Each structure stands twice: as C-alpha cells, then as structure tokens.
Amino acid sequence: MKSYMTGKQYADLVAAYIVSLYGDRQIQVYREINIGKSIIGKNRRIDIFVHDENQKKALAIECKYQQTQGTADEKIPYALEDIQTMWMPGCLVYAGEGFSEGVIHLLRSSYLAAYCLPDLNNVQPTSSTRELDHIMATIFGWWDVLIQHKSPFNLETYLEKWWSEQEPSRLIP
Numbered sequence: 001m002k003s004y005m006t007g008k009q010y011a012d013l014v015a016a017y018i019v020s021l022y023g024d025r026q027i028q029v030y031r032e033i034n035i036g037k038s039i040i041g042k043n044r045r046i047d048i049f050v051h052d053e054n055q056k057k058a059l060a061i062e063c064k065y066q067q068t069q070g071t072a073d074e075k076i077p078y079a080l081e082d083i084q085t086m087w088m089p090g091c092l093v094y095a096g097e098g099f100s101e102g103v104i105h106l107l108r109s110s111y112l113a114a115y116c117l118p119d120l121n122n123v124q125p126t127s128s129t130r131e132l133d134h135i136m137a138t139i140f141g142w143w144d145v146l147i148q149h150k151s152p153f154n155l156e157t158y159l160e161k162w163w164s165e166q167e168p169s170r171l172i173p
Helices: 007-023 073-085 101-109 130-140 144-149 155-164
Strands: 030-037 043-052 057-065 091-097 114-115
Touching: 007 030, 007 043, 007 057, 007 130, 057 073, 057 130, 073 091, 073 155, 091 130, 101 114, 114 130, 130 144
Parallel strands: 057 091, 091 114
Antiparallel strands: 030 043, 043 057
C-alpha cells in the first residue's frame, strides 16, 4: 500500500530538509508567511520563507505535491506567474506522480521550478534535491554547494598534458 502525503506534509518535509542540511549556514526557515498580494489581489501566503539576516537575503518557496491526478495541474501556471510578481526571489518546488505530462514539461522548463523530494533518513544533496540546492546556492552565494569536490582549473597541468600528447613530428618546424 502506498502512503500519500498532503501538501502541508510535503512543505514540512522540504522545510525540514533545508534546516537539516543548511541550518548551520545561519539561515532561518519559516512556514506560511504572508508576503504582499497575489496576481489576483488576494493576500499571498508563501509556504516556506528562508531568511539569512546577515546577508539580508531571502527566498520564498511555494510547494506543490501531487500524488494522484487532480486539480494541481490547473494551479501550476498561476503559481509560476504569481512567483514572478513578488518583490523578492522565489521558486516553486514540486514532487509527486500525479502531474500531467504537459505540466511536468512546464515545470521542467521553468527556471522558477525545482523538483525536490528529500529523504530525511539520508539528509544529503541528491539528484532528487539538486534543483532546489542549486537555487538556494545562487540566492545565498553558497558556491561550495555547486563546486562540491571539484578542483580549480590548473593551466600548468593542462599545458603539460597537452604538450605530452602532441606528436613530436608536428612540433618540429
């Protein structure tokens, strides 16, 4: 039997992931924060608000989880457009198998959307959290999240390798 998650449970899961993985970076994570008006003039309540007081930066996150086919498809275009009208950076995180093929295409092609399905049993960045991790890295300047275990490009090493791979006959004028 499959277990189903509510939208609130999904938003709590994403908030817990952010706090577990990035809480030591001096951020605060809040749930259900009012931020201005929506595109239709209603009071907007954002699911997750990530705030870094030291940097004076924040990220608003709207969460959409759809396990079975339903009305969430109709809400996605509105949610993406509404995020664009905020006076701060924002994104929509999503997961679940109930989105239509067309909506999945829309979400995957939007720079404002990020697939995110964390595993709290193993709180590490994975392919299921990568998109949100990258958005947070760019908003808050956490470049180490993007670079991870890579080394800077070394020109000397490159040139030595390049010269060693050249055929000696090509190097003589």
